[in-house]
Amino acid sequence: MKKKNDNVYQLITAYIDGELSPEQMKEVEQLLSETPEYHEHYLAEKRTKRLIKENAPVLQAPAQLRNRIRRQIARSGYRPSFWELVQGMFDYRPAATGFAFAVIAFFVLLPAYEMISRSAESLMQKSDSTAPGAKYDELTGEIICLDCDIFTTHRNTPQAASYAEHDPVIHHPGLRADDGAIWTILQNPSEEQGHYTRALLQKRAILSGTVFENSRYIHVDGYKVL
Amino acid sequence: MTDKSDSRRKQEEFQALAFCHLNALYSTALRMTRNPYDAEDLVQDVYVRAYRFFHRFKRDTNFKAWIFKILTNTYINQYRKKVSRPHHIELEKIEQTYTEKRNDTHARFIESFREQKYESLFDDEITRALAALPNDFRLVVMLADIESFSYKEIAQVIGCPLGTVMSRLSRGRKQLQFHLRDYALKEGFIAKHE
Numbered sequence: 001m002k003k004k005n006d007n008v009y010q011l012i013t014a015y016i017d018g019e020l021s022p023e024q025m026k027e028v029e030q031l032l033s034e035t036p037e038y039h040e041h042y043l044a045e046k047r048t049k050r051l052i053k054e055n056a057p058v059l060q061a062p063a064q065l066r067n068r069i070r071r072q073i074a075r076s077g078y079r080p081s082f083w084e085l086v087q088g089m090f091d092y093r094p095a096a097t098g099f100a101f102a103v104i105a106f107f108v109l110l111p112a113y114e115m116i117s118r119s120a121e122s123l124m125q126k127s128d129s130t131a132p133g134a135k136y137d138e139l140t141g142e143i144i145c146l147d148c149d150i151f152t153t154h155r156n157t158p159q160a161a162s163y164a165e166h167d168p169v170i171h172h173p174g175l176r177a178d179d180g181a182i183w184t185i186l187q188n189p190s191e192e193q194g195h196y197t198r199a200l201l202q203k204r205a206i207l208s209g210t211v212f213e214n215s216r217y218i219h220v221d222g223y224k225v226l
Numbered sequence: 227m228t229d230k231s232d233s234r235r236k237q238e239e240f241q242a243l244a245f246c247h248l249n250a251l252y253s254t255a256l257r258m259t260r261n262p263y264d265a266e267d268l269v270q271d272v273y274v275r276a277y278r279f280f281h282r283f284k285r286d287t288n289f290k291a292w293i294f295k296i297l298t299n300t301y302i303n304q305y306r307k308k309v310s311r312p313h314h315i316e317l318e319k320i321e322q323t324y325t326e327k328r329n330d331t332h333a334r335f336i337e338s339f340r341e342q343k344y345e346s347l348f349d350d351e352i353t354r355a356l357a358a359l360p361n362d363f364r365l366v367v368m369l370a371d372i373e374s375f376s377y378k379e380i381a382q383v384i385g386c387p388l389g390t391v392m393s394r395l396s397r398g399r400k401q402l403q404f405h406l407r408d409y410a411l412k413e414g415f416i417a418k419h420e
Contacts, residue, residue, distance in 0.1 A: 006393070013396040017370065019377050045396075048403045051410060052371040056352045061252035065266050066245065069273045073237065076274060088232070 012042050016049060133213040140207075140226075141178050143200040145171035149182070173200075175207060175218065183211075186219045200225060240280050243289045244273060250290075251297055254368055257356060258301050268304065272297045291379040298365065298383055355405035363398030370395055 008031060014020050015028040032039045089097040147163045148171065154160035175183040185207070200223070209221035251272060255265040276283075276296050283292055356364050362384075369375045369383060370391075380391045 006396075009400070010392045010396045013399065014377070014392055017377065017395075019392075044403055045399050047410065048399050048406060049371050051406060052352055052356075052367065052402065053374075055350070056356070056372050057253075057350060058249055058372070059253045059256060061248045061269065062266065065252065065269060066248060068266075069248075069270055070241070072270065072274055073241070073277050076277065 008038060009041060012038065012045060016042070016046050134210055135213070136209070136221075137211040138206055138208045139175055139177050139183060139211065139218060140204070141175045141183075142204050143202065144174050144176050144182075145201060146174040146182070146184060147172045149174070149176070171201060175205075181216060183216050183218050186217050236280065237277075240277055244276060244293060247290055247293060250373055251293065254294070254373065255297065255301070257353065257364065257368060258361075260357065268297070268301060271300050271304075275300060288379060290373075291375065291382055294369065294373070294375070295383045295385075298385075351406060351409040355402050355409070358405055359398055359401055363394050363401065366391055366394040367398040367402065371399075 011020070011024065011028050012032075015025060020028065032042055151160050151163040173185045175185065177183060204226040206224045206226065207218055207220050208223070210219040212218070248269070252265060252269050255268045255272075256262060259265045259268060272293065276293050279296075283289065356367065359367065365384060366380060369380045370377075375383065377388050377391050377395075381388050384391070386394075
């Protein structure tokens with residue numbers, strides 16, 4: 001009942017403000033003529049509205065406020081949007097603006113695009129694995145043949161004997177790092193790594209490339225003989 | 227490039243549109259903040275903001291509703307900031323109890339002086355009755371009955387559905403009716419037996 005009353009009161013409010021459709025107005029007029037309570041409410045609310053409208057004072061803003069605002073606006077200046085600026089430039093000097101944009105595109109945007117794409121490419125090359133512990137790094141040490149190393153270190157064991165007979169042409173290159181750790185150099189059939197590292201046997205070098213720390217592998221990217 | 231005359235033309239257009247609403251904006255801001263100094267700052271902020279975003283104003287729409295929307299948004303933002311400020315002071319109080327106490331007294335004195343000034347500006351029953359309304363109701367009543375906005379415009383200004391506008395207005399006027407009964411009797415708006 002209260003909710004129904006609230007709805008009727010709201011309709012009466014909208015009726016007073018002339019915000020109803022002709023059908024709704026008829027509906028409200030019927031309610032007002034049938035229910036004295038609603039009619040009384042209507043009269044009281046209409047009176048309140050008139051009271052506020054006619055008697056609420058509208059103050060004059062202080063004169064210094066108007067001046068302050070004027071000064072502030074003049075100081076801040078009109079700030080057009082970026083597109084308004086571009087449009088204005090084209091309206092003012094179309095040929096010169098077009099030329100300026102072409103120059104900007106040629107000397108700034110194009111090199112910037114190339115630089116970004118190049119650095120993205122090299123990033124992709126350097127971090128060519130998502131294996132845990134993989135990172136781009138440098139290792140310093142002596143290039144060795146892993147097979148020969150196993151044979152000389154463990155020559156008296158039966159397992160080491162199988163390495164004794166390996167073909168010297170296919171020495172399997174690795175690196176004995178300065179901290180004593182043995183690293184395996186990844187052999188990729190499509191690359192020449194095997195060849196150049198074999199040429200470096202017994203030499204000290206700095207190898208750079210993707211290092212897989214957990215499995216002690218290095219994918220060589222470049223090297224420097226010391 | 228947008229030349230100087232174009233900029234001046236826009237400035238003049240803005241001032242012509244905006245300054246005719248200055249008194250209405252100031253009165254509304256004063257009733258919102260209940261403090262003449264805050265009201266002046268608020269109105270100044272509104273004008274600067276409106277000028278900054280003037281390029282977004284669609285020329286075939288109602289400028290008064292647009293600038294009143296900026297007024298309510300700015301007021302809400304400033305009000306939120308003001309509400310969150312005391313927490314910040316609370317933390318500092320640990321170290322500066324005595325300074326704070328002195329500042330507090332000073333602030334209270336200024337506040338009471340400002341309230342007195344507000345009371346002297348609006349020394350009338352209507353303003354007192356409006357001040358007794360909850361913020362949301364007061365704003366809707368002011369926009370509808372003092373500024374004569376339509377429901378649709380009020381909904382745009384305060385960012386609420388039409389139904390909410392209608393319900394706040396109905397309830398706000400009902401409360402005002404109660405507060406203004408004596409005044410209405412005194413001014414002869416209602417007879418004593420009513």
